[in-house]
Amino acid sequence: MKFFISQLEVSLSILIFNCQSRISQILKDFLFAKIFFLNSQFIPIKSRINLEDKYNFEDLKIYFENELKKNSSKAEMTHTYRIEMDTIHPAASHIINKNQKLIESYLGKNFLIEPAMYWRNFNIDKKYESYDIISNVWHQDSHDGNRMLKIFLLVNDTSEQDGPLLYLTRKDTIKNWPLLRERWSFNKEKGITNLKCEKLVGEKGNFLIVDTSRHMHRASIPNKWRDLYQVSLYPNWRKAKGRTTYSAS
Numbered sequence: 001m002k003f004f005i006s007q008l009e010v011s012l013s014i015l016i017f018n019c020q021s022r023i024s025q026i027l028k029d030f031l032f033a034k035i036f037f038l039n040s041q042f043i044p045i046k047s048r049i050n051l052e053d054k055y056n057f058e059d060l061k062i063y064f065e066n067e068l069k070k071n072s073s074k075a076e077m078t079h080t081y082r083i084e085m086d087t088i089h090p091a092a093s094h095i096i097n098k099n100q101k102l103i104e105s106y107l108g109k110n111f112l113i114e115p116a117m118y119w120r121n122f123n124i125d126k127k128y129e130s131y132d133i134i135s136n137v138w139h140q141d142s143h144d145g146n147r148m149l150k151i152f153l154l155v156n157d158t159s160e161q162d163g164p165l166l167y168l169t170r171k172d173t174i175k176n177w178p179l180l181r182e183r184w185s186f187n188k189e190k191g192i193t194n195l196k197c198e199k200l201v202g203e204k205g206n207f208l209i210v211d212t213s214r215h216m217h218r219a220s221i222p223n224k225w226r227d228l229y230q231v232s233l234y235p236n237w238r239k240a241k242g243r244t245t246y247s248a249s
């Protein structure tokens with residue numbers, strides 16, 4: 001019964017809101033956003049931070065490589081490996097602080113932050129590209145309503161061959177909705193459709209802030225591997241275990 005209700009909730013959101021999360025959560029977000037006079041949308045921010053000196057990732061990269069070595073069989077099986085950290089990297093704090101006004105105008109004051117993540121995707125065989133292995137099919141993040149922000153930061157120079165993150169503008173998400181709306185369908189085109197899309201490429205330090213619950217996005221397949229550093233932010237009314245109120249450091 002519970003499963004049936006959640007399926008119904010998702011189907012309604014897909015039909016009404018062009019979103020893949022449960023309609024009860026979307027309505028909750030909608031109501032709170034009205035109460036706190038929040039912006040109705042967040043235009044993705046693409047910008048750059050210089051990852052030198054105090055913002056460098058060298059220590060974290062060494063730590064990650066060591067963890068990866070210890071868990072290489074798991075990484076080989078899943079083609080992806082990620083570590084979570086309770087402390088946020090100074091570079092990410094800087095990005096949040098610099099964009100705090102815009103973030104608060106969308107998520108509200110005292111927004112929440114989840115443990116940051118450093119992750120690596122590995123190459124998968126092209127014949128599997130329509131299967132969801134490394135988040136490589138078009139999807140929205142549907143676990144928590146439709147008001148959240150993710151910061152994706154390039155820690156290495158990343159070209160199109162390195163399997164960058166791809167995403168659609170909200171307009172193109174809606175335009176392509178009939179084709180992409182079912183993440184778990186057997187539609188073979190889902191992972192490989194050659195849509196006009198945005199790509200997080202370029203020099204290390206390039207970053208993107210985007211609402212992944214509204215914008216369709218996916219990983220593309222790297223020739224070898226691709227790293228990303230990720231921070232997730234949620235409105236204060238969406239309390240959940242492990243999330244803490246962000247405070248500028």
Ligand SMILES: [Fe+2]
Nearest residue numbers: 135140141212
């Ligand atoms: Fe995602």
